[in-house]
Amino acid sequence: MVAVAAAVVVGAGAAAVASNAAAAASPDGADALIALRGVTKSYGEGGTAFQALKGVDLDILAGDFVAVMGPSGSGKSTTMNILGCLDVPSGGTFLFRGYQVETLNRDQRALLRRRYLGFVFQGFNLLSRTTALENVELPLLYRGDEKKARRELSMAALEKVGLDRWWDHTPAELSGGQQQRVAIARAIVTQPDVLLADEPTGNLDSERSVEIMELLTDLNRGGITVLMVTHEPDMAAFARTVIHFKDGLVERIERNHHQGQPVEGGA
Numbered sequence: 001m002v003a004v005a006a007a008v009v010v011g012a013g014a015a016a017v018a019s020n021a022a023a024a025a026s027p028d029g030a031d032a033l034i035a036l037r038g039v040t041k042s043y044g045e046g047g048t049a050f051q052a053l054k055g056v057d058l059d060i061l062a063g064d065f066v067a068v069m070g071p072s073g074s075g076k077s078t079t080m081n082i083l084g085c086l087d088v089p090s091g092g093t094f095l096f097r098g099y100q101v102e103t104l105n106r107d108q109r110a111l112l113r114r115r116y117l118g119f120v121f122q123g124f125n126l127l128s129r130t131t132a133l134e135n136v137e138l139p140l141l142y143r144g145d146e147k148k149a150r151r152e153l154s155m156a157a158l159e160k161v162g163l164d165r166w167w168d169h170t171p172a173e174l175s176g177g178q179q180q181r182v183a184i185a186r187a188i189v190t191q192p193d194v195l196l197a198d199e200p201t202g203n204l205d206s207e208r209s210v211e212i213m214e215l216l217t218d219l220n221r222g223g224i225t226v227l228m229v230t231h232e233p234d235m236a237a238f239a240r241t242v243i244h245f246k247d248g249l250v251e252r253i254e255r256n257h258h259q260g261q262p263v264e265g266g267a
C-alpha cells in the first residue's frame with residue numbers, strides 16, 4: 001500500500017507555483033499562507049549544474065486562485081514541486097503556515113503534505129485497475145482512516161466533482177475530463193488547504209478544460225487556495241492572480257478583475 005500511495009504522490013514529475021504578491025505582502029511573508037524568499041534550485045553539480053530557479057520571491061494569500069504561466073523550462077513545475085513539499089529548495093526560504101519548510105526532515109514534510117496539500121497532474125495519475133471510489137480513497141487509506149469513514153468521505157468528494165454515480169467505474173471506463181474529476185476528488189478528499197495543479201487541463205479539449213476550470217473555481221469559492229500551472233490564457237483567465245515565470249524567476253504578477261470571483265476565501 002505504501003508503494004502505491006507513494007507512486008500517487010511522486011507521480012507529479014513536474015509541478016509549479018504561485019502566489020499573490022499583487023496584494024502587498026509583508027516583508028517577512030507573515031501574512032501569506034505561502035511565502036518564498038530568494039528560493040533557488042540547482043540540478044546537477046559543479047560545472048554541469050543547472051540553476052532552474054534563480055531566487056524566487058512569492059507570497060500566496062489564503063483563498064487566492066493563482067495561475068502560473070511562463071515558457072517551457074522557466075521553472076513552473078520546479079516551483080510547484082517545492083511548494084508541494086515534493087522537492088526542497090537549494091537555497092532560500094519557504095514558509096508554509098509559519099513552518100520553515102526547508103528546516104523540516106523528510107517525514108515532517110510528508111506530514112505537512114498529507115495534511116494540507118492536494119495534487120492534480122496533467123496525466124491524472126489514477127490507478128488503472130481500480131474504481132473511481134478506490135482511487136479517491138487512497139489518501140485516506142494512507143493516513144489510516146477506517147473503511148466506513150473512507151467510503152463516506154470519498155463518496156462526498158465524488159459528489160462534489162459530480163461523479164458519485166460513476167463511483168464503480170475504472171479509469172478506462174471514464175472520459176479524460178471525468179478522470180481528471182476523479183483525480184481532483186482524490187486531491188480534495190483530505191480537505192487540504194491548498195490544491196496544487198500542474199497543467200490540469202493539458203490533456204483535455206477546450207470544452208472539458210472549461211469544465212475543470214469551473215470546478216476549480218467552485219472549490220476555490222468553498223475556501224481552498226488553488227495554484228494551477230497552465231499554458232493557456234483562456235484557462236488562466238479563471239484565476240484571480242496570474243504569476244508569470246521567466247528564466248527561473250517571477251517576471252510579473254497580474255490581477256484579474258472579473259465578476260463572480262470571491263474576494264476572500266479561508267483556507
Ligand SMILES: Nc1ncnc2c1ncn2[C@@H]1O[C@H](COP(=O)(O)OP(=O)(O)OP(=O)(O)O)[C@@H](O)[C@H]1O
Nearest residue numbers: 014015043050052071072073074075076077078079
Ligand atoms: N530533475 C531534473 N534534473 C535536471 N534538470 C531539471 C530537472 N527538472 C527540471 N530540470 C530543468 O529545470 C528547468 C525548469 O524545469 P521545469 O520543469 O520547472 O520547467 P516548466 O516551467 O515546468 O516547463 P514546462 O512548461 O515545459 O513544463 C528546465 O530547464 C528543466 O530542464
Ligand SMILES: [Mg+2]
Nearest residue numbers: 014015076077
Ligand atoms: Mg512543467
